[in-house]
Amino acid sequence: MKEEKVKAWEKLLESGIKLTIFNQNEESQLYPLRKLFRPSAPNIVKPALQRDFEIGLVYPIDKNIEEIREKCGLDRIPPTAHLIKESLYNKIKIIEEAGIKDELMYDKEKKKFYY
Amino acid sequence: MKYGYFLGCVMPVKMPWAEKATFLVAKHLNLPFDYLKGTLCCIRPGVWKAINPDWWLLLTSQNLALAEKQEVIIVDSCNGCYISHYECLEEIKNNPQKLLMVNNYLEKIGLKIELKVDVKHFLEILYENLDKIKKNIVRPIKIKAIRHLGCHGRKHGEKLPNYFDEIIKSLGIEIIDTPYDRMCCGLLLYLSDPYTSVYKRAGLKLEYIEKSDADCLIFICSGCYDQFDRVVRIYKDEKGIEFKKPIIHLSELLALSFGYKPEDFGMMYYRSISPINLINKVIS
Missing domain, CATH: 1.20.1050.140 (Glutathione S-transferase Yfyf (Class Pi); Chain A, domain 2)
Known part of the structure; x- marks a missing residue:
């Protein structure tokens, strides 16, 4: 099989790029002497990192999944940080105290990465 | 404790x-x-x-x-x-x-x-209770299966791979060995090399299973399932290829062997590959 693009991956990468406020490629055209740098968070992992920052877990729960969980005989919302928000707030506190959001250049108001 | x-x-x-x-x-x-x-x-x-x-x-x-x-x-x-x-x-x-x-x-x-x-x-918990598992089997699972433990399960020795095999065999399942038994599912590789991750890791194993006598793929690791499920969907959406052999968690087979019905745990819901043929074979 000829090596080819995986469209699902391209979409994921695109989502990561959309989560980025400043595009270095565009900036380098405006400021050609500005040195490019490698951001701490690669574009491909930004969607997962963002969810980690916002819900504390990689995957969110929606109404559809809640209904399926119920059909499987489970509580609609699992007793993870999805339900127990104190855990999420504590994680966010640790992330901020340890400077992780700053280092990854994540703006918690805009919910985007600067670079 | x-x-x-x-x-x-x-x-x-x-x-x-x-x-x-x-x-x-x-x-x-x-x-x-x-x-x-x-x-x-x-x-x-x-x-x-x-x-x-x-x-x-x-x-x-x-x-x-x-x-x-x-x-x-x-x-x-x-x-x-x-x-x-x-x-x-x-x-x-x-x-x-x-x-x-x-x-x-x-x-x-x-x-x-x-x-x-x-x-x-x-x-480890299951293996410590293997005798109890064997005593509780009311419906032996008479199928052939390929198993995927996942490479992180091998990182600290052969203990977990052996437990996985022992538990599967205790249910009456015949394990089919493949050249890909130790191969990574490609989950982390997906971030940097999607082609190899999809078509030369999980995809390769799924293609092999389709051609084999196996009734299903047995797994335990949620991370590996995430990757297999993604790859099944990519094959379907981007190649028009649909896999037929289902991907089954070890706990599902244990539950069936203990006499639970598929509907007791929602076995039919929300799957990229329907387990209906497997259910029919196990229940009959």
Whole structure:
């Protein structure tokens, strides 16, 4: 099989790029002497990192999944940080105290990465 | 000491049938088993360790501290979660400076690690109860299967691979060996090399299963399932290829062997490959 693009991956990468406020490629055209740098968070992992920052877990729960969980005989919302928000707030506190959001250049108001 | 089952990110959202089956099996075996409550992402070592090992240590420690507070042993069935918790605990046990660093942050949220916590893989719990499992089988599972333990399950020796095989065989299942038994599912590789990850890892194994005599693929790791499920969908959406052999969690087969019906744990819902042919074969 000829090596080819995986469209699902391209979409994921695109989502990561959309989560980025400043595009270095565009900036380098405006400021050609500005040195490019490698951001701490690669574009491909930004969607997962963002969810980690916002819900504390990689995957969110929606109404559809809640209904399926119920059909499987489970509580609609699992007793993870999805339900127990104190855990999420504590994680966010640790992330901020340890400077992780700053280092990854994540703006918690805009919910985007600067670079 | 009680067991606190760590759900992780994938199981509650993508494989609720496995979550329910796991709890049915634990209850059936009369294990002191409940959820570890308030858990977060494990946190994915493949991503976070690569970005900053101390951040991984710090964020993983919150789950360990929760287990210590709830006075339970953490039980993971996802190999990625297991490795994250197990290796984090080993590191803070062996490095007082790291334990101090972790506790400095945990104290800010009212938690602390005093190294009273322990981490176990679900396979270890099952293997410790293998005699009880055998006594509880009312419906032997007479199928042929290919199994996928996942490479993180092999990272600390041959214990978990042997347990996995022993438990599968105890249900009456015939294991078919393949050249790809030790191959990684490609989950982490997906971030950097999607083509190889999809078509030369999980995809290669799924293609092999389709051509084999196997009735299904048996797995235990939620991270691997996430990858297999993704690859099944990519083959379907981007290649028009539909796989027919289902991907089944070990707990589902245990539950069926104990006499539970597929509808007791929602076996038919929310799957990329229907298990109907397998169900018909097992139930008949």
